[in-house]
Amino acid sequence: MSMQIKKPAKIGRHSSLWWMYLPAFLFVAFFIVYPFLDGIRISFTNWNGFSQNSDFVGFQQYTRMLTDPDTWTVVRNTLLYGIGSTIFQNVLGLGYALLLNQSIKFKAITRTIVYLPVIISPLIMGYIWYFFFAYQNGALNDVLMGLGLDKINALGNPDLNIWIIVFVNTFQFVGIAMIIYLAGLQSISKDFYEAADIDGATSFQQFKNITLPLIMPSVTINMVVNIIGGLKLFDVIISLTGGGPGNSSQSMSTFMYDLYFARQDAGYAATQGVLMMIIILILSFSALIYFRRKEVEA
C-alpha cells in the first residue's frame, strides 16, 4: 500500500528507462549476438554454405581445426599482425607525440600528414603501398635497380610479406596513437618538470618517472584499441597479398572469407570464427586488465 502512496516522480527517477536502450539492444542482439551464437551451432555441422541441409558432426570440425597446419600458420600470422602492429604503433606513436609536444617548426603539417592515412580506407592504403612494393615497376624496385641491386619480390616472399602488412597497418594507424599520446602529454602539468629540473633530474629520468606514469591511461587505450584492430586485420591483406602466396600471409579474417566463399566450407569457417573470437577475447581482456593495473600502481 505504502508504495502506491509514494510520489510517481520518485518512482520514475529510479526506473531503468529500459525502453530508451531497447532499439540499440535489438540492433546489437539481432546483428551481432544472434549471428555469433548461431555461428557456434554451425561450427558443429558440415554445412557448405548454400545447401538446405547439413549434418551435425559433433566436434569433427574442431579436431580438424586443431590438426590443420593452416590453422597454426593463420593463428601465428594473426598474432603477429595484432601484437606486432600494437608494439610499432605505440613506440612510434609515442615518439611522434613527444616530438610534436616540443616547440618546433612545421609541427602542424607533420601532424596532418601522419594522421592523414587514418581517414583513408585500409583497402586503398593497401593499394597505395602495393604501388611501392610491387615486383613489376614498383617504386622500391625502381630504387634498388637504380642503385645496381637486384629487384626483390617483397610481397611474394612468405618471410617478408607478413612484416610488410604489419608495417602498412602501423603506417596507417600510427596517427591515432600519436593523437591520443599527445592529448595525454598535454594534460601533464608543467610544474612536475620544473620541480624535477630544480632537483637536477635528467631528461630520461623525467620521462621515466613523470611522463610515463602519467600517460598510462593513454597507453591502456592505445594498447587495447590497437590489439583489437590488428587481430581483426582484413582489408590491407586483401589489397596487398590476398593472403598469399599460398596461405602465407592469411589472417583469421581472410582465411574465414576464403573458406566460406572460395572453398564452400561454411561449417569449418564458423569453427575458425569461434577460435578467432576466443583469441581476441583472451588477448584484449588480458591487455585491458594488465594495463589498468599499471595505471593504479602509477
Added chain:
Amino acid sequence: MDFSSRKKKTVLSIIAIVVTIFHFMPFYILMTTASKAKGDFSSKWVFPSTINWSNFTEAWQMASLGNSLWNTTVITFFAAILLIVFGSMAAYPLARRQTKLNKFMYMFFISIMVVPPLAALVPLYQLVVDIGLMNTRTVAVLNNVAAFLPLTIFLYAGFIRSTIPKSLEESARIDGASTVGIFFRIVFPLLKPVTASVLIISCVFIWNDYQFAIFFLQDQSVQTMTVALSKFFGANTNNLNLVAAAAIIAMLPMVVLFLFLQKYFIKGLASGSVKG
C-alpha cells in the same frame, strides 16, 4: 634562448621534416602513378612530362565511381543518423540510472565492442539472405549501425556522466517535464561536442567499410567505393595507373573533408580517448 636549446630545436625540426617526407612518400608515388599513361614503365619517383588526365575520366567511367560515390554517401548518411538517435537515447539511462539492469546492460554494450564482426560472418551472411536484404543499401546501414552502436553509447555515456549537470534535469522535472521531453529538449542539445566526435569517428569507418560491403553489396547497382575499387583492381592489374587514378578519386572526398575540418577530427579523437 641559449645556444644548446636552439640547436636542439633545429635537430628536432629536421627530424619532423624527415618524418613528414616519409609519411608523404606513398601519396607522392600514388600521384606519379596516376598521372602516367598506360604502358609507361618509367620510374615511379618521377612525374611524366605531360600528366595523363584521361586516367581520371576513364577510371571514373569504367569503375562506375559516380554510382558508388552515391551509394557510399547514402549508406553513411543514414547510418550516422540512426547511430546518433539510438546511441544517445541508449546512453542516457545507462549514464544516469544506476540500476542493476542498467549496470549490466552497460557492460553488455562495452563487451560487444571487442567482438570482431567477421567472426560471425557465416551466420550473418545466412541471416541477411534469409531476411531478403542481400544486395540492398539497407543491410549496409543496419550492419554498420549495429557495429558502431557500442562505441557510440560508450562515448555518449562518458560525456553525459562527466559534463551534463544533473541539476538541469532535476529542475526540469520539478517543472513537470516528462523524461522524453527532458532528454530531447534539454540533454540532447547539450551533447553537440560529443555528437561531433561520434559523427567523425563513425563516418570515417562506415565510409571506408570494406568488410561488410564485400559480402553484402556485390551487385554493381549497390556497390560502395571500396567494393568498386577492389573489383577495378582485379580487372586492371595490367594497368595500375588507372587503378591509382581511381584510388585518388575514391579517397578525395574524405581527404578534403579532413583538411577542412581537421581540428574537429583530432579534437574528437582526443576527447573521446580522455573520457575513456
